[in-house]
Amino acid sequence: MEAIKIYRIPIDTPKNLIEAYFLVKKKALEFIFSYVEISKKAHLKFTKTEKSLETSC
Numbered sequence: 001m002e003a004i005k006i007y008r009i010p011i012d013t014p015k016n017l018i019e020a021y022f023l024v025k026k027k028a029l030e031f032i033f034s035y036v037e038i039s040k041k042a043h044l045k046f047t048k049t050e051k052s053l054e055t056s057c
Contacts, residue, residue, distance in 0.1 A: 037043045
């Protein structure tokens with residue numbers, strides 16, 4: 001299963017803005033997937049401190 005958020009980019013957008021958008025998107029996905037382990041199923045991996053921060057919110 002794949003989760004993809006789709007954004008519309010106007011045609012008259014400057015090229016450097018489009019390139020910056022894709023760079024930010026790539027870095028965000030790399031960060032998210034750094035927490036994903038795949039072995040037949042996808043699992044999120046967090047350290048103990050990250051888990052305690054998540055439950056305290």
